[in-house]
Amino acid sequence: MQVRDAVEDDAAAMAAIADAPQDVMRNLVHDRTVRVAEPDIVDDDPNEDAGARDPQLLGFVSFDARQDAVHVTQLDGTDEACELLLSEPVRFAERESMAVELLVSEAQDGVADAARNQGFADVGPGPRFEGVPTTRYRLEP
Numbered sequence: 506m507q508v509r510d511a512v513e514d515d516a517a518a519m520a521a522i523a524d525a526p527q528d529v530m531r532n533l534v535h536d537r538t539v540r541v542a543e544p545d546i547v548d549d550d551p552n553e554d555a556g557a558r559d560p561q562l563l564g565f566v567s568f569d570a571r572q573d574a575v576h577v578t579q580l581d582g583t584d585e586a587c588e589l590l591l592s593e594p595v596r597f598a599e600r601e602s603m604a605v606e607l608l609v610s611e612a613q614d615g616v617a618d619a620a621r622n623q624g625f626a627d628v629g630p631g632p633r634f635e636g637v638p639t640t641r642y643r644l645e646p
Contacts, residue, residue, distance in 0.1 A: 506563060506589060507546075511539035518562040523581045537567040537578055540593045542586040566590035570603065574643075577607040584615035591619050595644060605644040610637045617642075 511519070516531040519541070523530065533539055542563045564582015568575055575598040580587055591607075598605045608631040609617045620642040621627075631639035 506542050506544060506586065508540050508542050508589060508593060511541045511565060515539075515541050515562060515565070519565050522562060522564060523579065533567050533579065537569050538594075538597075539565060539567045540590055541565045542582060542590050564590055566593055568594040568597070570597070570601065574598070574604040574606045575601075577605065580607065580616050580619070581613075584618065587616050588619040588622055591623050595623055598644070598646065602646045604646055607642045608632070608634075608639040609642060610634065610639050612637070620644075 511534045513531055513534055516527050516534060519525075519530040519533070519539075520527040542565070543561055544563060562582070564586030565579070566577060566587075567579045568577045570576075575594045577591070577594050580591060582590065594605055605625070607616075607620055607625060609620060617640065623644065625642035625644045628641050628643045631641040633639065
């Protein structure tokens with residue numbers, strides 16, 4: 506699995522993963538730092554245009570930095586992809602000596618596991634989104 510910066514052409518695949526509108530994902534790519542995970546690519550045809558391939562994404566993470574912390578705004582995908590992708594905002598935060606914060610809904614067991622595996626602590630309940638409770642996770646520098 507490899508991680509790269511997201512591009513606008515990834516919006517459809519991201520929308521499918523997050524069950525969200527494609528235009529929302531396109532805006533996310535423009536407004537936040539977004540990384541995507543994709544399977545390792547085996548080049549069968551070295552002359553194939555890389556842009557001609559449909560992105561087969563395994564997950565994505567979006568985050569932004571504020572004064573006090575790096576905030577993970579979205580994280581979704583396979584369990585393995587989520588764990589790998591969560592290391593992206595963590596690495597950024599470590600370089601800047603910042604904390605990282607993440608909200609996880611009840612239905613996202615894989616994301617919660619990834620957060621705990623990265624050393625995040627459960628710091629209590631977060632806000633409800635569309636009636637669904639969330640848990641706030643934080644990783645201190």
